[in-house]
Amino acid sequence: MSNPLLTFWKNIFGQDADERRIRRATFRVAAHSAAEASATVFLILRRMRVPLIVLIVIFSVSVLGLTLIPGQDAEGDPMRMGFFDAFYVMSYTATTIGFGEIPYPFTYNQRMWVTISIYLTVVGWAYAIGSLLALLQDRAFRSALALQHFSRKVARLREPFLLIAGYGRTGELLGHSFDALGRRFVVLDRDNERIDGLELDSYHADVPGLTADARDPGHLAVAGLGHTCCEAVVALTDDEEANLAIVMAAALLRPDLPVIARVTSRTIAERMQAFGSPSTVNPFDRFGDHLRLALRAPASYQLLTWLESGPGAALPERGAPPRSGRWIVCGYGRLGRELTNDLRAEGLEVTVIESGSPDVENADVLVGDGSDPWVLAQADLDRAVGLVAGTDNDTTNLSLVAAARRSNPDLFLAARQNRAASAPLFAAMEIDALLVPTEVVAHEVYAQLSTPLLWRFLREMPAMGDDWAAHIVDRLRGLCGIKLQSLWKVRLTPEEAPAAEWWLTAGDAPLGDLLRNPENRDEPLHAIVLLVMRGREVTLAPDDGFVLQPGDELLVAGWAAARRALDTALLVPGVLEYLVTGARVPSSWIWRRLKPAARPTRRPDAVPGRRA
């Protein structure tokens, strides 16, 4: 496509017809929602008609009367008030300011008329102001104003943003992680208090939030579903149906967007899969997977949870769950089911305690309330190795854990925390593996969306084995201390690393040369490359001799200062030459002219014979 005219033609008319249809559809949906909001404003204007007309009529009658009634000036000669004087007197009388009788003392005729008009105008004025204030307090009017304000803010966003539908505890955690990364997001929630809470949460960036039902596609469209900068939709409401509706709306109106939804039942997850391929996060399923990983490879699990927790997270302790023996699972709900299956898949014995009559296959079942000491005694705690307190009641879970620890202090204890308010109690219990469904979902979504490379790393990492993971954890801890520093992505493309192109294309670009301090090349950079992606191939934790190629994408962990240093090396000409060769290259034009000999011969544009 070398012909510029043809390019132009293609840009205008060559767009995919399908894409345009989708754009139109989202636009229509958003327009409908916006029209609803403006309808409310029109209704308010309509309701203001009567008070305003009453006010105008009362004013005009009073003013007219005052101009018609004969008065007298200071000398006692008859005169009539002009319109301006009359309007002035009526204005300050109606607003109860009352400057007195201007320009001359009134006659009795005038005073009688003014007495009548005082009562008329004050009532008319109070009526108009009162109606206006009442309308401003009107719920419908306020929500219409909020909707307009919100849609304006969203429409003005010019950087990629995330659409979070459902701002509960999970949404808040996710929001804070994303805010720490400097990413923008837009929030929809049905609860007014949650949206009001947005202003109290100390976010760096302005977060547009709207109190609205996310099941309505119009609200999603107003929140930026049709916006070109929208990069993903996350459905985090506590209502399974609502999440399904959000996934449906996103898949039908913007099939190109990634969608992540929280689910707790397999049925809904499968119904969601019918719409494109949304990524579903089931906290119970994920906790089961994590527990299996923790059983098999404690260090891998430790690395996974640390990286998932986002920047600033403290290094979690490396647990050592028992790999053989009998486990007791209290509560056979959604979590109990997943865990029983997962534990049994690991070849462990499982005893289930459930108050109902669960249909458990091939397992020990104790029917009874787990918090009942007698029932717990039946479960033979002394010979068990682990206990899962997985009911949906925090009090029950806590008392289960306490009772179990008293009868067998060596038990490995896993518990489910349902409410955020119980967090200090569970922390005080020092539980070996704590499931907080909201946190599991938030971490998972963060890992998937923060950078695709992190998600890839976390998925590939368990295959490398436990020793490898322990080694990576040690390296990271040596570098960052016990708090995780930033994680970022570096793309070695001509656009994002212009100063490194010559080095990469030369074919001999070991990673170790890049990870040096630009101030002093003998010092290493405080960063670790966790992953290199080339095309679809990935290399985990490459060593210093790894040869980079143009187009590689790197996932780097380290200090913010290292990030700046690396950016300098990749963007500023000459810095990388110092890192590679050790020779300081002048960067200004004049010094380059004066010292041409300092040019390295490896640089492709350096002509060897050109010496002044």
Added chain:
Amino acid sequence: MNLEKVVFGFFVLLAATLNFGFFIGDIDNPELHNPYELFAAVVVNLIATVLKFGDRTQIGAVHLATSLVADLQLIGAALMFGYATYVSTAGMNEAWTASVVSLSGGALLANIVSVVLLVVETVSFHRG
């Protein structure tokens, strides 16, 4: 018969006729232009404007726009009238009268557009 339409038509027409009544006559002769008529025109125009609030149709929007133009010009005329009477040393002479009346003439044009819109709306209304 819709009472709302009657009231609406009444005020729109009255605004135009009062405006016309003030405007008609030699442009520089203050005796031919009654200030009470200007006052009435301002008040009726304001009422007509408020009656046009909250109409979502295209024609409603144009209606409101014409009324706002007429208000602006008439209030301008009233302000000039007040300035000439109270502030200016010359008083209500020929030049001031001409300015006031020409402003009200502009408002008259807007009011005529308003009446035309009213007629167009009525004529284009089909029953059934």
